[in-house]
Amino acid sequence: MDRRQFLAAALAGGAATALVPARGNARAAPVTTTARIVIIGAGAAGTALANRLMERLDGAQITLIDPRREHLYQPGLSLVAAGLKPASYVVSDTARWLPEGVTWLQDYVAAVDPETRKVTTAGGTVLDYDRLVVAPGLILDHDAIEGFSLDMVGENGIGALYAGPDYAARTWAAASRFIETGGTALFTRPATEMKCAGAPLKHAFLIDDIARRAGQEGAVNMVYTAPQATLFGVPIVSEKVRMLFEDRGIDTMMKRTLTAIDAGAKRATFATEAGAEEIDYDYIHVIPPQRAPDFVRQSGLSWADKWTDQGWVEADMATLRHLRYPDIFALGDVAGVPKGKTAASVKWQVPVVEDHLVASLEGRDGTKAYDGYTSCPLITRVGSAMLVEFDYHNNLVPSFPGVIAPLEELWISWLMKEVALKATYNAMLRGKA
Numbered sequence: 382m383d384r385r386q387f388l389a390a391a392l393a394g395g396a397a398t399a400l401v402p403a404r405g406n407a408r409a410a411p412v413t414t415t416a417r418i419v420i421i422g423a424g425a426a427g428t429a430l431a432n433r434l435m436e437r438l439d440g441a442q443i444t445l446i447d448p449r450r451e452h453l454y455q456p457g458l459s460l461v462a463a464g465l466k467p468a469s470y471v472v473s474d475t476a477r478w479l480p481e482g483v484t485w486l487q488d489y490v491a492a493v494d495p496e497t498r499k500v501t502t503a504g505g506t507v508l509d510y511d512r513l514v515v516a517p518g519l520i521l522d523h524d525a526i527e528g529f530s531l532d533m534v535g536e537n538g539i540g541a542l543y544a545g546p547d548y549a550a551r552t553w554a555a556a557s558r559f560i561e562t563g564g565t566a567l568f569t570r571p572a573t574e575m576k577c578a579g580a581p582l583k584h585a586f587l588i589d590d591i592a593r594r595a596g597q598e599g600a601v602n603m604v605y606t607a608p609q610a611t612l613f614g615v616p617i618v619s620e621k622v623r624m625l626f627e628d629r630g631i632d633t634m635m636k637r638t639l640t641a642i643d644a645g646a647k648r649a650t651f652a653t654e655a656g657a658e659e660i661d662y663d664y665i666h667v668i669p670p671q672r673a674p675d676f677v678r679q680s681g682l683s684w685a686d687k688w689t690d691q692g693w694v695e696a697d698m699a700t701l702r703h704l705r706y707p708d709i710f711a712l713g714d715v716a717g718v719p720k721g722k723t724a725a726s727v728k729w730q731v732p733v734v735e736d737h738l739v740a741s742l743e744g745r746d747g748t749k750a751y752d753g754y755t756s757c758p759l760i761t762r763v764g765s766a767m768l769v770e771f772d773y774h775n776n777l778v779p780s781f782p783g784v785i786a787p788l789e790e791l792w793i794s795w796l797m798k799e800v801a802l803k804a805t806y807n808a809m810l811r812g813k814a
């Protein structure tokens with residue numbers, strides 16, 4: 382099923398329709414193997430791959446390592462933080478998505494030895510592998526913001542929706558109080574790579590829209606701040622967002638990196654080219670720096686010359702195969718490739734890793750390539766969004782050319798985010814897309 386068929390099916394009928402494979406896309410006969418395959422992380426990427434490998438391989442020992450019992454549908458966090466969905470909307474049981482026959486080891490990975498091909502967990506279990514897939518997502522480094530801690534979220538005008546469902550709900554509590562009382566809101570984003578780079582913009586757009594609907598347009602002062610010089614990594618999208626911000630009266634303060642918060646004084650400190658700058662706020666949304674889990678770097682899997690402060694896994698950008706250890710693949714947010722930290726990217730990365738991993742077990746080369754596909758249903762108001770899709774080269778790659786314009790605020794793009802995306806995501810988890 383190609384991208385357009387998949388999204389159309391999901392939108393028309395939800396996951397059940399989306400699960401029906403397109404004609405002519407029958408899966409290959411299972412490959413018989415006794416390979417030991419270890420997957421680190423049972424999030425979007427690890428779970429989707431485990432389901433697909435169970436169908437592709439006959440006899441493989443597949444072990445998924447992840448301590449988390451709850452699976453989080455993270456794209457829903459933006460909706461929770463705008464009071465549009467309850468926290469429970471994003472939470473399900475990890476076990477529900479795992480295929481029969483996979484061993485789930487509920488533990489943290491503490492180290493990988495890529496030379497002897499061993500994985501060691503925090504609990505002391507040591508696993509040998511023939512192929513390893515590294516998919517532990519990323520770390521949100523909230524401690525990097527001086528004076529900030531997660532227990533502050535929801536109080537004193539502080540929001541942090543990335544931190545999880547309860548924090549997203551508390552973020553809405555703080556944001557809705559701000560809307561009632563008015564004042565200045567600061568929306569921040571980190572200087573590092575981040576998952577779903579559209580989410581900081583979505584939060585600003587939604588809180589602005591909800592304030593307008595509440596008749597508080599004149600009482601709130603919305604300010605979007607970012608370390609970068611532009612609002613989005615794809616120039617044409619950046620320009621569109623700039624125009625929308627201008628229309629809506631959302632101010633921007635670029636080249637500013639949040640470094641500290643004084644919660645009592647409601648004052649934020651930013652690093653700028655001219656030195657530290659303090660800005661008072663009534664509401665602040667914090668998105669911290671992001672990096673690979675420590676074991677990735679400590680195990681020597683990271684790039685030595687790129688993203689050295691962030692530690693993403695050194696991987697070929699087309700095959701996601703480790704450049705120094707061909708038995709290892711990177712998948713999802715942790716992959717050190719120039720784009721792709723979205724669940725939509727995971728959807729297109731998983732078949733590529735499956736292809737090359739299975740081919741390697743058969744002693745041949747895989748043929749599939751990941752093109753950097755990244756998608757961001759960029760919500761601009763309650764009930765409208767822009768379905769922005771692009772690749773490594775910043776080309777816009779719309780799934781519905783001529784039907785859904787990528788840079789227009791549309792109800793149908795909102796439906797994509799609000800209704801279809803979760804069905805699509807769930808189908809992906811089951812390996813059916």
Ligand SMILES: Cc1cc2nc3c(=O)[nH]c(=O)nc-3n(C[C@H](O)[C@H](O)[C@H](O)COP(=O)(O)OP(=O)(O)OC[C@H]3O[C@@H](n4cnc5c(N)ncnc54)[C@H](O)[C@@H]3O)c2cc1C
Pocket residue numbers: 421422423424425426427446447448449454455456457458459488489490491516517518519542543576577580674676712713714715722723724725726727756757758
């Ligand atoms: C606010 C927000 C909004 C978003 N909106 C969108 C959107 O609209 N569209 C979109 O496509 N994407 C969106 N995303 C991004 C998307 O959710 C992620 O890109 C996706 O979940 C990445 O999948 P992953 O498997 O790499 O990581 P995750 O899904 O985060 O899973 C990683 C797993 O690894 C486990 N793990 C971590 N460390 C270890 C360890 N040491 N040992 C074992 N297991 C470990 C974790 O417990 C977790 O279960 C959004 C994300 C956020 C936060």
